[in-house]
Amino acid sequence: MLAVQVLINALVLGCLYACIAIGFSLVWGVLNVINLIHGSFIVLGAYLAWGAYQWAHISPWYALLFAAPLFFGFGYLLQRLLLNRVISAPVLVTLTLTFGLDLILNNAMIYYFKADYRKLTLSPPTGSISLFDVVVPVDRLIATASALALTGLLYLLLRRSKVGRAIVAVRLDRDAAVLMGVDVKSIYAVAFGLGAALAGCAGVLMALIFPISPLTSSAYLGKAFVVCVLGGLGSVSGALAGGLLLALVEGIGSVYLGPAHATTLSFVLLIVFLVARPQGLLGRKGFE
Amino acid sequence: MFHPRFGCVSASLLLALASFAVPSPASAEDVIRFGAPLPITGPLAPEAAAQQMGYNLWAEEANKAGGINVGGKKYKVEIVYGDYQSNTPRSVQITEQMITQDNVNFMFGPFGSGAAKAASTISEKYKVPTIAASASSSQVYDQNYKYLFGTFTPNDTLTTPLTGIIKAKAPDVKKVAILARNDLFPLAIAQEMEKSAKANGFEVVYFEKYAINTLDHSATLSQIKSLAPQWIFVTGYINDLLLIRKQMTDQQMKAPVVTMIAGPAYQTFIETAGQSAENISSASWWHPAEQYDGKDIFGKTSNFVKLFKAKYNSDPDYAQASAAASGALFQMAIEKAGSLDRDKVRDALASLDVMTFWGPVKFGSNGQINSLEPPVFQIQNAKPVVLYPDAIKQGEFKLGVN
16 A cells, blocks of 8 residues: 555656746756746745735635736746846856846845745645545645646647747747747747746645745755756656656655655666766657 | 056055954954854754844843953953855854954854854864854764853753653553654754663654655655554654644644654744644753743843843744853853953853753763753643643643644
8 A cells, every 4th residue: 555655646746846847847948048046936936825825815726827927927027138138148157147036036035035934724724535545635636736737738838829839949940930930039038938937836836735935946946957857858748757757766765765865866867867868758859 | 567556556455454354452352252153044044043033132131231241341242143054064164264254252053963063173173162052962062072062961861751751641652653854963863762762662663864855755754654653753943844744744644642853842833833733742952931040141031031022022942042041151151250261261161050041051071061951842722831841841741643
């Protein structure tokens, strides 16, 4: 029964990891920007959910509806006003810029919210479902379903919509996309906005599961990075595969080798992938 | 080629820099500077905030009374803070910087046993008396440093009475699972707990460490649940314990006894964990219910609690009290020595045998306090209720954590 429980835990956690990583993967894949502000976006999303519930009694599920456009706008403007200015510079320049922006946002959150930990506790609590001794917390289950829905929406957007096709085109061949009349700067801003929106929504969902503090942003960023490398950059299904693989390795590692070695095991896996399969599990050149 | 104008500018720049580096005689005469390296940012920030509140309260009270009396002359207290960003190697650098560049007279140790041990090598090298306000592990003091003192008794003074209470009040509890943060103090106290449990006839069915900054504990907790322990003992700091408690509830884990060290002593833990904090037992080095009549600046414990409440509008926890007590102990030692000479103050600290609001204070030959009787408590109705020692007992132990 322990094996089934660990497997279920890993499946649920894997989807949450995918949700954390997908926006990061999109931005890295399309813009070739390692967006170090991603972890802080997630934490800001968590504070938004916490604040909305605390002060206006708005359930986190509804908070998703306004978190997405809010973060999209924020990300879009950030890309348009700042990142687009250095987008063609070497990757170190954009890395440094997002690092600086992350310091500002993270310290602003420490200033306003303090470093204390907060928890979003739903009233009444959602509890857990138990079936044949296998227990799954309802909040994780709903967060997983929402994460899958968001992932599906992104997949549809990229495959079916005109903007989505333009994003894929820019990802595949920037110069050819320009020749086809795609406004690359706009597409960059849309892709970064989408990445921010996904991070904000991930934050809203994580608020239900993990304590909220500006200090958790580096943990989210670390997970996003590992998931992207394992799954493959820029691909929706890659993020899902990477998330599941990471959660599974961590789960099995902590049961059989002890929790202290679970993280070590996931980073060993990261190194193995970087050496043996740098494109990740499902990494391809485009989104098809 | 050397440009004369440039030379002139750099000479005045050097002079300006020199005047910054060396404190003016007036300020050096009137002020005693205490260095306090703290993890003001990073994962240990809540703990640093608690300690800072204690230091600030003491400095404010000391200055309100005119300052520290050194051989008939009053000196104001100034605390020099440094942020080591929850990064232990940086705490060592900052300690050295405070001693060599900021010209502090005395030092407070950084937070926790790990950082306090690392930084103590520096203060020992420069012979600067240091009080560690939050280091309990024997590994900090077994270095037998001459200039290091600590206000926390060894870890077994927490686990021994705790095991005694559980053995007496919950005779059906036989199996113990221990989960420890892989960090100096949390691991040391877990190992002490393992020893104490085995010595008292408990069966330790699980003993594992988790990595610092672990986000998900679900697989570990599932494994513990499958072993059906009656006593779950978890160590870590506030964030770890909140996370683990939430995930225990998610997994519908129930046990007659759940002990967590060192989160439940903090108000933040009780408020954030809410209902799930109920009946969690813990132990710490001090509790506001204690009733000592101190000879220090705060006097009675109740007076310290009153002053703390007036300033911060909350009850003090053991970390805040220890920080304030460390300051008060320095003050007593300096006044006893009648001098700011570091060796004289060190000797005065070593020979202290005095009652304070923190409790009776006497340091052992290794510098660690050996005179306290740390309380065991349990969260009942969102309040920490003291179970031990009997002199300040506020309630009976309750079984069952759901």
